[in-house]
Amino acid sequence: MAIDAPSSHFFSPWPDRLRHSAIILLAAGLALAVLVAFGQLALVHAAAVLACIAAAALVPWRLHNVAASPEDVRGVNPVESAAVSAVVAGMPDPAVLLDRAGRVIHLNAAAAQLAPALRKNELAQFALRSPEIITALREAIATTESRRATYLDHVPVDRWMELIIAPVPVPTLFGGTDKCMLMTFHDQTPLRRVEEMRADFVANASHELRTPLAALSGFIDTLQGPAKEDATARERFLGIMHTQAKRMARLIDDLLSLSRVELSAQVRPDTLVDIVPIIRQVADGLEPLARERQVTVDIDLPDAPVLIAGDREELLRLFENLIENALKYGASGGKVVVSLISAISGEGVPEVRVMVRDFGPGIAPEHLPRLTERFYRVDVGDSRAQGGTGLGLSLVKHILNRHRGRLLIESVPKNGATFTACFPQAKVLASE
Numbered sequence: 001m002a003i004d005a006p007s008s009h010f011f012s013p014w015p016d017r018l019r020h021s022a023i024i025l026l027a028a029g030l031a032l033a034v035l036v037a038f039g040q041l042a043l044v045h046a047a048a049v050l051a052c053i054a055a056a057a058l059v060p061w062r063l064h065n066v067a068a069s070p071e072d073v074r075g076v077n078p079v080e081s082a083a084v085s086a087v088v089a090g091m092p093d094p095a096v097l098l099d100r101a102g103r104v105i106h107l108n109a110a111a112a113q114l115a116p117a118l119r120k121n122e123l124a125q126f127a128l129r130s131p132e133i134i135t136a137l138r139e140a141i142a143t144t145e146s147r148r149a150t151y152l153d154h155v156p157v158d159r160w161m162e163l164i165i166a167p168v169p170v171p172t173l174f175g176g177t178d179k180c181m182l183m184t185f186h187d188q189t190p191l192r193r194v195e196e197m198r199a200d201f202v203a204n205a206s207h208e209l210r211t212p213l214a215a216l217s218g219f220i221d222t223l224q225g226p227a228k229e230d231a232t233a234r235e236r237f238l239g240i241m242h243t244q245a246k247r248m249a250r251l252i253d254d255l256l257s258l259s260r261v262e263l264s265a266q267v268r269p270d271t272l273v274d275i276v277p278i279i280r281q282v283a284d285g286l287e288p289l290a291r292e293r294q295v296t297v298d299i300d301l302p303d304a305p306v307l308i309a310g311d312r313e314e315l316l317r318l319f320e321n322l323i324e325n326a327l328k329y330g331a332s333g334g335k336v337v338v339s340l341i342s343a344i345s346g347e348g349v350p351e352v353r354v355m356v357r358d359f360g361p362g363i364a365p366e367h368l369p370r371l372t373e374r375f376y377r378v379d380v381g382d383s384r385a386q387g388g389t390g391l392g393l394s395l396v397k398h399i400l401n402r403h404r405g406r407l408l409i410e411s412v413p414k415n416g417a418t419f420t421a422c423f424p425q426a427k428v429l430a431s432e
């Protein structure tokens with residue numbers, strides 16, 4: 001790869017310095033000429049003095065002129081000063097100071113860790129081989145404007161960094177300024193991930209809504225056309241349309257609940273509620289589903305109130321999702337057990353744990369970490385057939401986060417699953 005020579009200079013200190021040297025030489029030459037003219041000084045002596053003055057005036061310029069070589073930079077250029085080095089070293093993001101040709105003058109520890117190929121006194125172009133970065137560097141060298149590029153790091157995990165190359169004038173020993181470039185890296189990975197998640201979410205939600213919508217409009221066409229006079233078909237199609245409309249309504253309900261919980265995520269509920277009657281109310285409400293699926297629901301709850309700081313409506317949604325899932329997906333086990341215990345978390349915090357256990361087919365271990373992702377389902381067909389939206393466990397997780405609790409999922413394939421909602425015990429209980 002060819003080394004880029006600077007095609008134009010941001011600041012050009014040489015004419016100034018040359019002019020200074022020329023003025024000194026001219027003044028000294030004139031003074032000596034006058035002395036020689038008046039016979040006060042021999043010509044040979046005057047020439048020797050002029051030579052000394054010329055050397056004194058030109059040597060610093062000469063030194064600075066060749067300062068592009070790293071050794072000379074080290075010797076005379078204040079860019080190398082401890083202060084500049086400390087500033088670059090102290091920057092929180094990876095930062096590299098380059099000279100006008102793109103050669104590394106300083107780099108901080110974060111930059112060395114991010115791009116180990118970057119070395120002092122070597123061209124950054126050699127270390128950062130992406131064509132986009134090389135173009136940005138070339139342009140920053142050639143102009144006075146900042147340039148941006150993307151730096152992708154794949155080890156140990158994928159990271160997106162925005163790289164900004166900003167030309168900076170740096171003062172030199174001789175009162176002028178030299179062009180350097182400050183290259184900083186800014187981690188955009190979290191933003192990128194959020195952006196990807198948002199795009200995925202919109203795509204998934206649209207897809208989930210479009211499916212029942214397509215079914216509805218298909219049946220409407222059929223009812224207006226070929227099945228217009230067919231009373232039996234009309235009854236059957238209206239039944240299906242009703243189910244599809246319910247599915248859309250449920251999806252919209254879940255989306256709205258999720259967005260409401262997310263909006264208030266930072267505000268922890270502060271009302272003390274007894275969760276025992278809330279769980280009983282949910283179990284009673286799901287009685288018809290349990291009967292339909294031929295599942296016995298065992299409720300093992302204390303008689304005394306169990307208080308937590310909570311939002312009643314959200315807790316109803318949470319237990320409804322967990323118990324309904326157990327009835328839907330674990331129906332083959334014939335039994336669901338809902339129990340409540342007090343326990344101490346790994347961090348030593350007293351907790352209230354509500355466990356919903358079923359004895360159905362269970363969940364394969366590879367699915368467990370993803371179950372609370374929006375729209376994630378082990379079997380999409382099965383979930384749809386059960387009227388699922390794929391948002392239930394995501395909602396459960398968000399509600400628990402807002403309550404500063406957590407969700408534990410344990411499952412043994414072919415031997416059911418246990419979903420445990422853990423809540424921090426209310427302070428009043430702990431002190432009683």
Ligand code: ADP
Nearest residue numbers: 325326329377378379383388389390391392393
């Ligand atoms: P859905 O609306 O599909 O029920 P959820 O977020 O509530 O969405 O659950 C996600 C997926 O987790 C379900 O589609 C199902 O595959 C699986 N799942 C949830 N609960 C259980 C359970 N008790 N037993 C087996 N699989 C379950």
